[in-house]
Amino acid sequence: MKAKLLQSTVLWTFLSAATLFVGCSDDEDYRDVDGQSPTLELTSDHIRTLTGYEFKIAGKIADKDGIRSINLQCTELYLDKTIELSALYSEPLYEYNLNYGFTIPEKTKGDSFTIKVTVTDLGGRTATNDVLVIRAERISLKISKIEMNFF
Numbered sequence: 001m002k003a004k005l006l007q008s009t010v011l012w013t014f015l016s017a018a019t020l021f022v023g024c025s026d027d028e029d030y031r032d033v034d035g036q037s038p039t040l041e042l043t044s045d046h047i048r049t050l051t052g053y054e055f056k057i058a059g060k061i062a063d064k065d066g067i068r069s070i071n072l073q074c075t076e077l078y079l080d081k082t083i084e085l086s087a088l089y090s091e092p093l094y095e096y097n098l099n100y101g102f103t104i105p106e107k108t109k110g111d112s113f114t115i116k117v118t119v120t121d122l123g124g125r126t127a128t129n130d131v132l133v134i135r136a137e138r139i140s141l142k143i144s145k146i147e148m149n150f151f
Helices: 002-023
Strands: 039-042 046-049 054-074 079-084 093-103 112-121 126-135
Touching: 039 112, 039 126, 046 054, 054 126, 079 093
Parallel strands: 046 126
Antiparallel strands: 039 054, 054 079, 054 093, 054 112, 112 126
């Protein structure tokens, strides 16, 4: 009886230790390089546009750990776009040139919108910048008559 109890104890101890060592492996195969948040440099933080015309959100993104994703979000513009770079490319990207085109939908109300651009690196750290988008009014100019006198 004591031998059976000793065998059970040894077996359970071995299984518990094996679970701890095997179950805690890192599936991501990620190595932290600098521990810093990504850098996000947008070419403009203020854009003027018209409804129906495409505008671009552009900039340079860099991170020594590798860039995981870029999220562009603005509820008023019905914009919630995530670009998963880690899913699109087989190797991590350390620099990326953002050039995202977007058109203000016709049903949008309001004239001023803030688009939040968030970059996430492979370590889960983020950097965020805002882009202010102003919807301009169309201006029509009517010239009826031009008179010129020359001497």
